[in-house]
Amino acid sequence: MGLLEVRDCTIRFGGLTAVKSLSMSLEKGALYGLIGPNGAGKTTVFNLLTGVYHPNEGSIELDGKSLNKLKPSRIARLGMSRTFQNIRLFQSMTVLENVKLARHGARKQNVWDATLHNRKQRDEEAQIERDAMELLEIFNLEGRADEIAINLPYGSQRRLEIARALATDPRILLLDEPAAGMNPQESLDLMHLIRRVRDRFDLTVLLVEHNMRVVMGVCERIQVIDYGETIALGSPREIQDNPKVIEAYLGGA
Amino acid sequence: MKRWLLWLGVLLVLAGLEASLRGLIGPYAYQITVLVGVNIILAVSLNLINGFTGQFSIGHAGFYAVGAYTSAALVKFGGPAIRGLVGFLPAIGQDAVLLLAGLAAAAIVAGIAGLAVGIPSLRLRGDYLAIVTLGFGEIIRVVILNVDSIGGARGFSGIEQLSNFFWVYFFVLVTIVVIHNIVHSSYGRAFVSIRDDEIAAEAMGVDTTRFKVLSFVISSMFAGIAGGLFGHFTMYLHPNSFTFVASFNVIIMIVIGGLGSIEGAVVGATVFTVALELLRKLGPFRLVSFAVLLVLIMIYRPQGLLGSWTLFKGRRKAAPKAMVV
Numbered sequence: 001m002g003l004l005e006v007r008d009c010t011i012r013f014g015g016l017t018a019v020k021s022l023s024m025s026l027e028k029g030a031l032y033g034l035i036g037p038n039g040a041g042k043t044t045v046f047n048l049l050t051g052v053y054h055p056n057e058g059s060i061e062l063d064g065k066s067l068n069k070l071k072p073s074r075i076a077r078l079g080m081s082r083t084f085q086n087i088r089l090f091q092s093m094t095v096l097e098n099v100k101l102a103r104h105g106a107r108k109q110n111v112w113d114a115t116l117h118n119r120k121q122r123d124e125e126a127q128i129e130r131d132a133m134e135l136l137e138i139f140n141l142e143g144r145a146d147e148i149a150i151n152l153p154y155g156s157q158r159r160l161e162i163a164r165a166l167a168t169d170p171r172i173l174l175l176d177e178p179a180a181g182m183n184p185q186e187s188l189d190l191m192h193l194i195r196r197v198r199d200r201f202d203l204t205v206l207l208v209e210h211n212m213r214v215v216m217g218v219c220e221r222i223q224v225i226d227y228g229e230t231i232a233l234g235s236p237r238e239i240q241d242n243p244k245v246i247e248a249y250l251g252g253a
Numbered sequence: 254m255k256r257w258l259l260w261l262g263v264l265l266v267l268a269g270l271e272a273s274l275r276g277l278i279g280p281y282a283y284q285i286t287v288l289v290g291v292n293i294i295l296a297v298s299l300n301l302i303n304g305f306t307g308q309f310s311i312g313h314a315g316f317y318a319v320g321a322y323t324s325a326a327l328v329k330f331g332g333p334a335i336r337g338l339v340g341f342l343p344a345i346g347q348d349a350v351l352l353l354a355g356l357a358a359a360a361i362v363a364g365i366a367g368l369a370v371g372i373p374s375l376r377l378r379g380d381y382l383a384i385v386t387l388g389f390g391e392i393i394r395v396v397i398l399n400v401d402s403i404g405g406a407r408g409f410s411g412i413e414q415l416s417n418f419f420w421v422y423f424f425v426l427v428t429i430v431v432i433h434n435i436v437h438s439s440y441g442r443a444f445v446s447i448r449d450d451e452i453a454a455e456a457m458g459v460d461t462t463r464f465k466v467l468s469f470v471i472s473s474m475f476a477g478i479a480g481g482l483f484g485h486f487t488m489y490l491h492p493n494s495f496t497f498v499a500s501f502n503v504i505i506m507i508v509i510g511g512l513g514s515i516e517g518a519v520v521g522a523t524v525f526t527v528a529l530e531l532l533r534k535l536g537p538f539r540l541v542s543f544a545v546l547l548v549l550i551m552i553y554r555p556q557g558l559l560g561s562w563t564l565f566k567g568r569r570k571a572a573p574k575a576m577v578v
Binding site: 050052071072073074076077081082084088089090091092093097100101102103104105107109111113114115116117121124125128164165167168 | 438446
């Protein structure tokens with residue numbers, strides 16, 4: 001059984017079935033791609049996995065534990081971390097503070113420690129700062145640690161979002177269109193970065209992406225959905241040759 | 254160890270000022286100075302919820318009233334018993350124990366009120382939360398109006414005078430240090446993350462409902478303490494002091510000082526209280542000119558007098574534009 005198991009998940013918004021009987025299985029360490037034309041339901045799948053929406057039918061399990069009714073924060077603390085398609089950095093915080101915030105779930109200080117600013121709390125804050133700086137170094141952002149996060153260039157903001165997601169110590173990293181708005185060189189760098197991150201942090205990665213070069217270059221297994229239903233599943237090569245996929249993207253004759 | 258020494262020095266300075274201040278500046282200025290202190294506690298505490306956590310509460314006067322009446326009632330009805338327990342202390346020590354007992358009760362009851370209001374209502378956002386907190390403040394006031402044992406509409410009189418410059422400014426310092434420490438911890442980052450982007454905060458593992466309630470409870474507890482200090486200073490409480498106008502006054506303080514800045518709340522509370530007194534000379538034009546002053550501040554310093562400037566670290570914590578009323 002995989003690390004993440006989705007079985008027959010369905011979610012409806014009024015009369016619209018956004019995701020229909022979707023199943024998905026991610027092995028530990030997988031680099032898994034989820035693609036589909038605009039409006040296929042990819043981001044809805046992300047929102048189901050992270051608890052923003054709850055499925056009407058079906059089950060989602062992380063390492064055997066059901067996520068069906070949990071809040072997003074609980075799911076995040078269980079090891080599912082994500083980035084956002086439209087970047088959602090904390091706008092008043094610096095680059096460093098954005099990453100430090102994500103260490104929230106691992107904190108050991110309680111309200112009293114924080115109120116008294118005692119040794120335990122100070123030591124932990126120092127540790128959080130070191131951890132955060134270490135992550136920023138991996139993403140080449142250490143030089144801009146004290147800048148307000150939303151003043152960074154677009155590509156750096158995307159990288160910062162990944163760094164922030166990693167700061168939660170995830171087991172599964174969900175990337176929602178990380179290459180959106182990037183030029184070809186930046187996308188290429190991103191591909192290498194995703195691989196490096198997966199190996200270094202021993203992660204399982206689920207990628208939603210429009211940029212086919214990135215998806216085909218990075219993912220080992222790809223699932224294609226259209227109108228909320230799975231239409232193909234396989235290796236990049238199998239997907240590229242699949243007539244159903246071509247039809248979904250280019251339209252049938 | 255060093256920190257204890259610092260606090261001891263602070264206590265000595267406050268005691269020295271308490272002994273000399275009334276003679277130096279006269280009873281009127283002394284009274285205004287004490288009221289400035291009470292308002293600083295209110296503003297700094299409300300700033301935690303409105304400025305840092307970004308939830309728009311306009312019910313602070315409700316918690317202030319809960320604290321004021323709780324402390325006054327405890328001291329009035331339980332005072333003799335408490336004095337009996339600590340009868341071995343000199344009179345000044347008995348007063349201190351009585352006041353601290355009153356303030357502890359004020360903080361606890363106001364905190365519980367904060368929890369009771371916060372749990373159901375902090376699922377609401379923006380305007381809806383504002384309306385619920387406004388309603389809560391009015392409910393408290395109407396309840397007090399109808400409880401005869403604490404004076405009802407006649408007001409609660411005969412409250413023992415226990416608080417003074419020393420105690421008010423001691424709690425001003427406690428409030429500032431506690432809120433400052435909390436803001437500069439994992440908890441503070443969680444509060445600010447909720448203000449900036451609730452969805453991202455949840456995705457990063459912050460239980461947003463729980464943390465909103467937490468900031469609401471901490472804020473309410475300090476409002477309760479402010480209420481207790483106020484009641485034991487003025488010796489008389491009336492429900493009319495706790496209308497929604499009182500809540501708005503605290504909001505004005507933190508907005509003119511700069512939302513999301515502790516120093517701003519201190520400056521805002523001081524400017525607000527002192528300006529209202531100085532303008533008394535203008536007689537009937539007092540409130541009109543005060544309004545003009547506020548408008549001018551908002552035109553020339555829309556980010557507040559101090560903006561998000563902070564004394565302690567070079568880091569800025571700007572409130573998002575939408576929050577600046």
